Every structure is written in structure tokens, then in C-alpha cells.
Amino acid sequence: MKTLIRKCVNCGKYTMKDKCPECGSETRNTDPLKYSPSDKFQKFRIKEKEDENNGENSS
């Protein structure tokens, strides 16, 4: 199910409209799929690997 919750870029208020009812600023889609946790973990894993390699090289 797709929700149409948007968030004001200025005051951070959640709304379903293109413009914030509070301050009239632009709102953006808040699609949780864009911030997938798997991506985050993958980034962390890559960083960990890099850190590991750096440590090996320096010692």
C-alpha cells in the first residue's frame, strides 16, 4: 500500500499536500524505501572492510 505522506522541507511538518499548510513551503515525499536499512548496512560493511584493510597496511 502506498501512502502519500509528504514532509515540509522548511518546518518538517507532515502533510499530504504539495505545499505545507503551516508555512507554505515545498514538501517532499517521504518514501521509506529510499532509506532502505539494507543499503545502510551495506555501506557500513564496506566501510568496515576498508578500515580493516587500512589497518593491515599500516601495521
Ligand SMILES: [Zn+2]
Ligand atoms: Zn512548513
